[in-house]
Amino acid sequence: MTLTRVIALGLLAVFSTACASGKAPNPWLCAAAGAAAGGGAGGYVGADNDRHNDRKGAIVGASIGMVAGGVVGYTVCSLIGHEKPVEAAPAPAPAPAPAPAPAPTREKIVLRGVNFDFNKADIRPDAAVILDEAASLLNRNPGVKVSVEGHTDSIGTDAYNQKLSERRAKSVADYLTTKGVAADRLSTKGFGESKPIASNKTEEGRALNRRVELQVEE
Numbered sequence: 001m002t003l004t005r006v007i008a009l010g011l012l013a014v015f016s017t018a019c020a021s022g023k024a025p026n027p028w029l030c031a032a033a034g035a036a037a038g039g040g041a042g043g044y045v046g047a048d049n050d051r052h053n054d055r056k057g058a059i060v061g062a063s064i065g066m067v068a069g070g071v072v073g074y075t076v077c078s079l080i081g082h083e084k085p086v087e088a089a090p091a092p093a094p095a096p097a098p099a100p101a102p103a104p105t106r107e108k109i110v111l112r113g114v115n116f117d118f119n120k121a122d123i124r125p126d127a128a129v130i131l132d133e134a135a136s137l138l139n140r141n142p143g144v145k146v147s148v149e150g151h152t153d154s155i156g157t158d159a160y161n162q163k164l165s166e167r168r169a170k171s172v173a174d175y176l177t178t179k180g181v182a183a184d185r186l187s188t189k190g191f192g193e194s195k196p197i198a199s200n201k202t203e204e205g206r207a208l209n210r211r212v213e214l215q216v217e218e
Contacts, residue, residue, distance in 0.1 A: 109137060109144060111214035114172065115207060118155075121167040123175050131172065134214060135179030142182075147215040148173045150190045151197075153206035158192055166190030172212045187217075 111134045114127035123131065138144060150169030152161040169188040177183050198205035 109141060109216050111137070111146065111216065113211050113213040116168055116210045116212070118153075118206075118210065119164070121164065121171045123171060128175070131175050132179060135176050135181050138176070138181045138185070139179075142185075145185045145187070145217040146176075147217055148176075148186055148188045149213045149215060150188070151195055151209055151211050151213070152193050153209040154193045154196070154200035155206065156193075162190055162192035164190075165192050168210075168212050172214070 112130050114130050115124070116122070116127075117124065138146065148169045150165035150167070150172075152165050152168075154161075156164070166188065167190075169190055173183070173186045173188050176186060193200070193209070196205075196209045197211075198208040200206050200209060
């Protein structure tokens with residue numbers, strides 16, 4: 001049996017023991033096993049090669065075998081012990097949850113009122129411009145409902161002024177529907193002369209009282 005084969009058998013025994021325990025071979029244990037196997041094999045080979053002086057050949061062979069076996073055993077087991085285990089790739093991070101959609105903001109709605117000529121319920125040109133703006137604003141906010149409220153000055157009877165205020169409110173509501181505002185979003189009310197915003201003792205005050213106001217319903 002050659003020196004190399006004996007060393008290999010010694011290391012195989014060490015590896016088998018390490019695998020059974022689930023641990024990497026200890027380099028120093030491998031060196032000891034390799035030295036022992038190499039020494040024995042070296043002594044055998046040395047004695048066999050120097051038949052005229054068996055003792056001397058065995059000692060020389062054993063020394064060489066121990067050194068060679070120890071070096072080989074330590075080197076091989078060191079390499080095995082330093083092999084890095086293959087690590088599993090980390091799981092991908094979960095995708096971030098989508099951000100919640102921002103809540104819709106409602107546009108601030110400010111509707112201006114319009115005025116009327118004395119004893120009239122017709123839409124004046126200056127009032128049409130204001131109502132066109134109101135219709136555009138309402139069409140951008142389809143969920144908003146509006147109360148259309150008519151008023152008069154104090155000239156005339158209460159009953160007459162009540163009817164006139166209702167006609168003025170209806171005139172404004174009808175105009176808004178022609179501009180695309182749904183009729184079910186508009187309610188009309190007449191208050192006659194009961195809610196003046198200015199004095200009815202002057203023409204200027206009475207002109208201000210002849211009006212229709214647009215109130216946003218919450």
